[in-house]
Amino acid sequence: MSVDTLRGTVASLMGRARDDLAELVSFRSVANADVEPPEECAKAAEWVIDAFSDAGLGDMTASPTPDGSQAVHGYAPGPPGSPTVLLYCHYDVQPPLGADVWRTPIWELTEVDGRWHGRGTADCKGNIVMHLTALRALREENGGFPCSIKLIAEGSEEQGTGGLEAFVPENAELLRADAILVCDTGNFAVGVPTLTTTLRGMTSVDIRLHALSSAMHSGMFGGPAPDPVLGLIQLLATLHDEHGNTTVDGLDATQKWTGVDYPAEQFRVDANVLDGVSLMGDGTVADLLWARPSATVLGIDIPSVASSSAAVQASASARVSLRLPPGVTGAAAQDALVDHLRSRVPWRMHCEIERVAVGDPFVGTLSGPAFEAMKSAMEDAFKHPMTTEGQGGSIPLCNVFAETFPAAEIMLLGVEEPKCLIHAPNESVDPGEIEKTALAEALFLSRYAASRGQ
Known part of the structure; x- marks a missing residue:
């Protein structure tokens, strides 16, 4: 299977990806009963179960977690002896944070200037659709998956109430994997393939x-x-x-930060710094932000x-x-x-x-067979050298994964980039990021399996 062939298959699935995301965005899945009815999260969880079942995963179900949210999980066995990859995402979203400042309908996927707008389009429903597109492309090309696939989709990530953090250690065998893809971050900029290697x-x-x-x-x-x-x-x-x-x-x-540089002028734009106002601190933006x-x-x-x-x-x-x-x-x-x-x-x-x-802070995988397979996959998918960045936000689940599965390679990636305005009004996603990241994930799964002798 060539890169170009798989690229064409992923491209042919983007219409379905848009339809998927439109359905997902319509669920007002804020995991806070004071903001939206709990039924909205339940409908989103059921949609994830149905969609990944259709994409080839078995045993799809939702299990309760200690904070009352539902963790959706499933499994597709690969060839005997193949590695296991756990795919992570979350289906809950941030509240709208002011309907009066949204320029498009909050719960309706709307295309504006080539971007898809709506709450959750990037964080993190765009990553759910990315996973689905990658898995569908592999099934269409190969009739199955080159390695074992596990999925865990969280239902209360934005609330920070720790439901999945408690669920993981108690269900370690259910989720155990050789590599874990935490798809709740994204690229440094549109078109620049990026692994997030540290979390504050x-x-x-x-x-x-x-x-x-x-x-x-x-x-x-x-x-x-x-x-x-x-x-x-x-x-x-x-x-x-x-x-x-x-x-x-x-x-x-x-x-000092040794990864990607973050130009000060770009940061000023991304952070909405007013003209004439100076940035704080001595050193580069990357030093101050990530190191x-x-x-x-x-x-x-x-x-x-x-x-x-x-x-x-x-x-x-x-x-x-x-x-x-x-x-x-x-x-x-x-x-x-x-x-x-x-x-x-x-x-x-x-x-x-x-x-x-x-x-605690978190440091992701920086070497190993999964890392090397992901690096080559991202560079081929985006036709651009891969870089690394830190992230200012915390994802406590990553430390739980690392403690529960110390031998696993853990990598953070996804479809989110600065223009997405995650956690803010007017959230959007670049569909090209979904397409290229799905291609990268499909290539990774194939190459990682091959590196392990499959």
Whole structure:
């Protein structure tokens, strides 16, 4: 089977891929009953079962997970002795986040300037359709699969409630594989084949400063009265230096990124930075984004301007988040953050710190037979050299996969790229990314099996 032949087969399936994605997008599968009815996720799960059954996987079913979501899974055995590849995706989506700012119908696939718009088109229903297209192409060309295929489709990934993270260790034999494709990322740019090789870890804490038993009139008491709002501002300012570099005691902030470069001007566009506003930190964008820790103030509880009065507040609080590169655990970074904050509380104010969340960084496969097969497959599919990037977001499931299946090669890829606007209004996907990534996956499955003697 030649690359050109398989490329033609994948291309011929893109009409069906569009129809598939249109059906999937129509399900309002937000895994939050306060936003959308649970029946919408149930309908999406049933659609995934039917679609992958039709594509050749057997034993397709949905199993409950501890957070109440449904994990959809199935299996197709390959030739005797062939390796097993686990394909991951998720069928739940982010909420629309404001119907008034969508330029197309949220739950209806709409083509605009060659891109397919709608919630979930990229994250992650586009990856579901990509898997289906790759599997259908292999069956059409070969009558079957060159290796054993397993599927796991998650139903609550966007909520971060850990349903599948708990399900995986308890069902290790059901999901055990030699290689795992986590298809919930994507390319650095349209047409540039990219493996995501690192994921930031994260930790967050809530800090509250108390200084008075009640708010007091600022005219009568302001000046000597210790001001928790001002104290909080001073404290939070110690998390960065004058250039914007993160400066948490005990955390190295000098690392360098060795993968793809992220041009500053491109980052400014992708991050919607206003004209004339400088970027933070010393070093390249890639260094700051993927190789170093970064501190962010996520929220502050003080009176709003509209509801403020002439008073020194009794207390003030904030939530602080740290994103972490490989090389430091989430627990160690959280300890460092807590110690840093406690040591800098001004005017001996009372300080409460609550530990909110913690997650470790992840490093994906950088060598091995699956990695080499994927590299050649992506380069042939896209006709472009493969590169690597990090990702700022955390995917705790990757660490669970690594801990449960330590011998497996784990690679992150997918159809998402910066123009997709995932997690934002006006999400879209480039159908060419679905087509080329499906071709890459089909080539990978064939070449990986061949590298293992099949």
